[in-house]
Amino acid sequence: MGWLSLPLCGLDFETTGVDPETDRVVSAAVVLRGGGRPTVRRSWLSDVGGVEIPAAATAVHGITTEHARAAGRPAVEVVEEVAASVVEAVAAGWPLVVMNAPFDLTMLDRELRRYGLTPLVDRCTPYVLDPRVLDRKVSRRRGSRTLSDLARHYVVPLYGAHSAEADALAACAVTYKIANRYRFLAETPLPRLHAEQVRWAAEQQAGLRDYFARTPGKEHQAAGVRLDWPMIPAPVVTGSSR
Known part of the structure; x- marks a missing residue:
């Protein structure tokens, strides 16, 4: 099943x-x-x-x-x-x-x-x-x-x-x-479908980023398009230097 x-x-x-x-x-x-x-x-x-x-x-x-x-x-x-x-x-x-x-x-x-x-x-x-x-x-x-x-x-x-x-x-x-x-x-199978979505989402978002980059008036939106799926990794917090 x-x-x-x-x-x-x-x-x-x-x-x-x-x-x-x-x-x-x-x-x-x-x-x-x-x-x-x-x-x-x-x-x-x-x-x-x-x-x-x-x-x-x-x-x-x-x-x-x-x-x-x-x-x-x-x-x-x-x-x-x-x-x-x-x-x-x-x-x-x-x-x-x-x-x-x-x-x-x-x-x-x-x-x-x-x-x-x-x-x-x-x-x-x-x-x-x-x-x-x-x-x-x-x-x-x-x-x-x-x-x-x-x-x-x-x-x-x-x-x-x-x-x-x-x-x-x-x-x-x-x-x-x-x-x-x-x-x-x-x-x-569910594990494979999850993995496929990682790839599909990256491809889809890359296409959206390219669309923004070549569309007058929307170029600034390209930099904000992330390819991560299903979650954006947490920012790395670095310690302060002395």
């Missing part, structure tokens, strides 16, 4: 912004979907460690600073529990589904490190399925490939987009749909 018969563990964050090096987790969800099991949902709201949630971020996910501080749990507890839930799923042998994995997994890594917690890379080695990378591999269509775009294309309901739980569930459903439509993905 291939990986498509297993439960998929979906991970998603809503955050204070789009830079995982400096921004914070606002809400999080870890879900289990498929594999002949009942769907399981776990969601968290963080107090964001006392930082402000910018208005632009609130406009996306609807969570204000005031609400996060009043109803959220301590950020350190949230990120630890999220990491523990991921580790539990990985230990069970289940794939980890993360839409745009380099953002969310890097965000989780930096939040864990920020609070002096054990990084995910030191806890487990997940096999990741990224529906954006998979879709870009199998489909040459033009246009945006947000989760909402993929949900429409693969006819997956997405209720409450930009809710961490809704997005995590939809990412799992999209991944199932892609693998059922393009059977070579479902038939590829």
Whole structure:
């Protein structure tokens, strides 16, 4: 039996912004979907460690600073529990589904490190399925490939987009749909499929970087395109010299 018969563990964050090096987790969800099991949902709201949630971020996910501080749990507890839930799923042998994995997994890594917690890379080695990378591999269509775009294309309901739980569930459903439509993905053993995505993602990002470099007005964006997948390595911290 291939990986498509297993439960998929979906991970998603809503955050204070789009830079995982400096921004914070606002809400999080870890879900289990498929594999002949009942769907399981776990969601968290963080107090964001006392930082402000910018208005632009609130406009996306609807969570204000005031609400996060009043109803959220301590950020350190949230990120630890999220990491523990991921580790539990990985230990069970289940794939980890993360839409745009380099953002969310890097965000989780930096939040864990920020609070002096054990990084995910030191806890487990997940096999990741990224529906954006998979879709870009199998489909040459033009246009945006947000989760909402993929949900429409693969006819997956997405209720409450930009809710961490809704997005995590939809990412799992999209991944199932892609693998059922393009059977070579479902038939590829999970370790190999993970390794292939490392290569595919690098190729895709290199293509995006080249596009920016040759497009007037977008040249400055080329330098910011990273080829790392599924996570951007943490910066190396060097000791100060005396």
